[in-house]
Amino acid sequence: MHVRDLSKQYLIGSGAPVMYGNLRERLAGLGPALLRRLRLLRRSTKGADPGELIWALREVSFDIRPGEVVGLIGRNGAGKSTLLKVLSRITAPSAGYIEFTGRVGSLLEVGTGFHAELSGRENIFLNGAILGMRRAEIVAKLDAIVEFAEIERFVDTPVKHFSSGMYVRLAFAVAAHMETEILLVDEVLAVGDLAFQRKCLGKMGEVARSGRTVVFVSHNMGSIARLCDRGLVLDEGCLIFDGQVDSAIARYNDTFAGPESGPAAQRHVLFDETPGQAERFAVSRVEVLDTSGRPMPAPHTWDDVVLRVHCRCLDRIRGGVVLEVRHASGPRVLYLSTEPDRGQPVVLERGAWSVDCTVRRLPLGAGEYYVGVGLTIPGVENLWHRAEVGRMLVLPRDVYGSGQAPDAARGLVVPEYDWSPPRRT
């Protein structure tokens, strides 16, 4: 697969005639709206108003060899979905070209075209045909699909009577049995309950190892690291990195520091803000460092990590510094406090201070976490608190030596543990 100078332009914004004009026109009646519309159309075709045009993709070029498994990563809005849509031919590029050898299958969602009134079996055929499978192929794989989805008893029941779990299992099962030479997959793999999610991931791994070309988009760095050898990082429509997957994930993490936090040297800084004059106490900066004080933008699982909190006091304060780490999906995983938990009240005089919190063997699975910080006088008041001052990415590391780095989708906490050999009881 060759991609050259691929670009895609969209019209957006208040005057977007293409996207939103219809509704307005219908509401506003005919005459004046039509005239306005024609004017807008003329203007937009001239491309004169740059405010209405955005480049979702800018001159993206790369080659993918047969059998490669490539992870496509980037922030929300970086252009991943657009690239996937252009690659899967759902939408046409504005410039550049793509050349494919072989059939292209795209999985941008599971269960595309499922019809509630049709039975499980009928939907397998319909969905399969929509995904580009041949009838003969579907017939050959029908049993495998039904078995994989674990819906043997309900194959002839309309899917509207399915539980949502059965529905997504069936949808994934059809998709997982596509056999195109090139497969484009958006974050669809983790569906259903935990057991089935594991099965989905297993199936994706199998697909990845089967020698087919796979382009895989996900926000779950753990699965990207596990499934892919190579990573492409998109940022603001540009391909900013193409190479080994671990480096790609690190580069991806860097994109988050982005313009707010300034130059690359600053990317370990989660938070940087000049405190207001009215606050008695304020946190001014939070950094992620290694134990020798060097910046560490994205620690790996089980790295020794130092979280340094800089703050400023206007008068003498005796309280507890609290660091919180939440996983992107919500739950708080770490609560690190001088007080109440460690019984080490911090006494700060007027001036600027910094305190370090060292976490040895950071016990977090690979994934995306948010760091919060606060200063509290236990039982009295919260002097300062932000539930989220910045985002910290934990990179995968195969700490158990199993060939699979534990990620947050498995379990947020990655403890040191051992199993005994089985004993007869």
Added chain:
Amino acid sequence: MSTTAEAVPAVVPEEAHRVLRVEPGATRSLGLGEIWRYRELLYFLTWRDVKVRYKQTALGASWAVIQPLMTMVVFTIFFGKLARMPSDDIPYPLFSYAGLLPWTYFAQVVGASATSVVGSSNLITKVYFPRMVIPGASALAALVDFAMAFAVLLVLLAAYHFHPALDYQVSLRWSLLLLPLFLLMAMATALGVGLWLAAVNVRYRDVRHVVPFIIQFWLFATPVIYPSSLLQGQWRLVIYALNPMVGVVEGFRWGLFGLVPRGGMVWVSALVTVTVLVSGAFYFRRMERIFADLI
């Protein structure tokens, strides 16, 4: 490797080694070869439309028959009996039903295909396939209703033939062989109009509101209620036949009752049909590249 994957023989399609190039700019071809490769999808979408259409309805598929039949009864009462509309010496119920048969098909396909693409936005934004398959499936699915309505026509013809009180004798004519041809023409016309409307509807959702009007006015411009023999003069006929459904309806009556259309009306209509279909297909092809962005 799982055992299930090994048990299934791999299907290696012929296009496994084709090189496909995707680039911007208008396509010049209609992509008929690709539609052919996706014929199974066309089949499944048609099959879904047919299967789903009368699900959870009390009368089910009989709706396909009730609609033209009831319209025929109403027309017969108001136009045949009260207004004494001439019907070229054919019993008015047969006359109007023979016109309603292709008309109902046409109206159904135009209505369905005009909104079909927008209605399939969930597919269009998620999967690639030649989009023409969608209105195509609408045109094919309506054939099932047509077949049922046609069966009723046969019953009507038999009733007239064998009932002594009704003075019309059906005879087997060679012209019956023309019916499939005119059915094809009805399909082509309906699909042509449907392609135009479906593509325009993606950008201008006004189409949805306009289609019922179009269909209503179009009915009066088509000799369903009245015979085209009310019109005189060669030029008037030619202009009249610019409505391709004129040729279709005249063709059906020709096939069924042996009423040969006058003055090359069928040819004029056929020419318009081809124009509408080809231009509709090209317009659709041109627009389909941006469907996913607009929908």
